[in-house]
Amino acid sequence: MFKIGRLCLKIAGRDAGLKCLVVEVIDDNYVLIDGQTRRRKCNIKHLEPLDKVLKVKKGVSHSDVLKELRKEGVEVKEKIKRKKKAMPKIEEKPKAKETVKKQEIPKPKKQEKPELKKEIPAAKPKKADKKTKAKPKKTSAKKAEKKTVKKAKPVKAKKTVKKPKK
Amino acid sequence: MPEGRYKSRSLRRVYTKLPGSKVVVHYKKRKPSKAVCAQCGALLKGVPRERPYKMQNMAKTKKRPSRPYGGFLCSKCMRAKLKEKISKPGKNV
Structure with missing residues (x-):
């Protein structure tokens, strides 16, 4: 049989x-x-x-x-062994911390809540315009984590205004 | 005399001894009955009988045997059903 x-x-x-x-x-x-x-x-x-x-x-x-x-006509699924994916390198977070520290030092003049927000964009152009232009989204995303998203948006506008002044 | 709501037979009585050597009645809820095969009515194996709050937190694999119709049909009925599928004319297995 x-x-x-x-x-x-x-x-x-x-x-x-x-x-x-x-x-x-x-x-x-x-x-x-x-x-x-x-x-x-x-x-x-x-x-x-x-x-x-x-x-x-x-x-x-x-x-x-x-x-x-x-x-x-019998369908057979072959099992594929999954390879462990390498963890992606996180390079953005330390840069954000650096920006925060450097921003606070130069401008202690403004004493309002938007102080921090204004300081952050102000310090950025000092470092390098390329960086701010190249990574505006990432920085704003990071800021959103720390603060609300709504506040991050007006910050971007202020950045553009301040650049021509300086 | 116990309160009226404790006289119900849906609660079971458990005599417990307290640390002060005093014996006292505790009323506990009953577990649900054992699961049964949907076709033949035989008791199913591999299906725990617990109250809903415990069943919700258990993993799916712990609540039924891991074979087709597990937790619904007994193994005998499951084998008979698979054989039926073959012998039925016109159906693609």
Whole structure:
């Protein structure tokens, strides 16, 4: 009944309902299977034979078994081993801290809440205009974390105003 | 005499001994009944019987066996159902 190449359905176990091929006959009771299930020995009582018998050699490799099954129209998903992704380097946060520290020192004149906001944009053009132009979004995002988003937006406008003055 | 609401049989009585060597009745809620196969009515294995607040916090794999129809059909009925699918004409397995 269970010859090499016989298409069966697995009835028992957590992979029940999956199709497999008989690859090798081990015993009266045991059989090597492969296909949608993992390659392992299985009891005959846990298999239900289907009508088809495929032409396959004894001890077929896993990839060949999958090819044969795809010809018959059985979908097989191959498991891909996931590689651990390298953690992305975080370079932005230390730069933000540097900007905050340097900004506070030069301008202690303004004594309102917008002081900090005004100081931050004021100090930035001193460092380098390129940086502010190149990374306006990142800095504003960082500021948003520290302060509310609404406050960050007017800060940008103030920056542009101050630059021509200086 | 206990209060009227404690006389209900939906609560179970547990006699507990306090640190001062005094015995006292504590009333506890009962657990739900065991799960049963949807077709044959046999008791299902691998399904815990706990009150809802405990079941909510358990992982899904701990509440049922990890095979198709686990927690719904017993293993016998599940095998019979899979065999039926093959023998049915006109249906693609």
